[in-house]
Amino acid sequence: MKILGISFGGKNGANDSMCKEALMGASEQGAEIKFVHILDWDIKNCTGCVACSRSLTMGKGNVCAIKDDLEELLELILEADGIFISTPIFEKGATGLFHTLNDRLGPRADKGINMFAMKLAEEGHGKPIDPAWIKDKVVSFLGIGGSDWSTRVQTDTGMLALPWAWKIIDNKCYSWSKNIIMEDEKVAAVHQMGADLANAAKDMENAQYKGEKGMCPHCHCRNFYHIPNTNKAICCLCGIEGEMILNDGKLEFVFPESQLEHAHDTMSGKFIHAQDIQENEMKNMENRKTDKYKDAVKRYQSFIEPVMPSGR
Numbered sequence: 001m002k003i004l005g006i007s008f009g010g011k012n013g014a015n016d017s018m019c020k021e022a023l024m025g026a027s028e029q030g031a032e033i034k035f036v037h038i039l040d041w042d043i044k045n046c047t048g049c050v051a052c053s054r055s056l057t058m059g060k061g062n063v064c065a066i067k068d069d070l071e072e073l074l075e076l077i078l079e080a081d082g083i084f085i086s087t088p089i090f091e092k093g094a095t096g097l098f099h100t101l102n103d104r105l106g107p108r109a110d111k112g113i114n115m116f117a118m119k120l121a122e123e124g125h126g127k128p129i130d131p132a133w134i135k136d137k138v139v140s141f142l143g144i145g146g147s148d149w150s151t152r153v154q155t156d157t158g159m160l161a162l163p164w165a166w167k168i169i170d171n172k173c174y175s176w177s178k179n180i181i182m183e184d185e186k187v188a189a190v191h192q193m194g195a196d197l198a199n200a201a202k203d204m205e206n207a208q209y210k211g212e213k214g215m216c217p218h219c220h221c222r223n224f225y226h227i228p229n230t231n232k233a234i235c236c237l238c239g240i241e242g243e244m245i246l247n248d249g250k251l252e253f254v255f256p257e258s259q260l261e262h263a264h265d266t267m268s269g270k271f272i273h274a275q276d277i278q279e280n281e282m283k284n285m286e287n288r289k290t291d292k293y294k295d296a297v298k299r300y301q302s303f304i305e306p307v308m309p310s311g312r
């Protein structure tokens, strides 16, 4: 069983150290471990060209137009049974590079879209897709902050698990923890996270979330999008729509069971989303053929040229 640790922190900083601590815990449970310090890797920003989702839905395989180190990193991600990710908290959330990785993999790693592409290939209408893209996997996240600005990080990290439909085993956040290597209790808890992850990878079907309970009973997220002047709220991670109610003086998020069908992290929800996107893409492509669309593009293009850096 293979566990991959990815740290988004500075070289030999708190995140590298805690990622390695978790890998020590995983290794004690028999895991074969690998460690990536992602700042060593050239991972470019997504340009939004949608080549990935377009080629998957058109049977042209799982590809990305950008040439950098992502393909090699993907080999490590795809072969792993479990992934441990540690990220510094930047501006209350995960780092920019974390978001970049999420953007590069969001549509391309989507289990629903990959399953659709596999079906096309089976029916003889497309290139084969490596089954490793839809393999079950477990993941744990750790966010480490240098202050108490940390209220978005677990929602950001949890987002990485969503497209792949990876099972989250833990998602912790430690504030005021730049010197976490001096804090024995936290170090022991991170060690345990690694052990829990490895044990979860041994029996994925029965693996359970081991972290603290959150506000959303489905995905444990604590961030909500509130609809003004109502008690309606939408979970910022799994997208379930429900209501905030007061129960014995405590705020609770409740939702109808039917919402699970639409959740971003259930396979039914993923298929609904993939179908919605496909329908909208068809409409977009039709729109682009119209004179109205072409005229609007020309109007904005000719209005002003972008300022370029000097020398280019």
Ligand SMILES: Cc1cc2nc3c(=O)[nH]c(=O)nc-3n(C[C@H](O)[C@H](O)[C@H](O)COP(=O)(O)O)c2cc1C
Binding pocket: 008, 009, 010, 011, 012, 013, 014, 015, 016, 087, 088, 089, 090, 091, 092, 093, 144, 145, 146, 147, 148, 149, 150, 175, 176, 177, 178
């Ligand atoms: C650009 C930047 C933004 C940061 N923003 C936050 C923040 O919003 N909240 C927080 O708790 N710490 C913040 N920090 C502190 C980092 O989280 C802290 O330095 C990091 O955990 C150190 O990780 P490392 O030792 O693995 O590099 C920020 C640091 C930088 C460089």
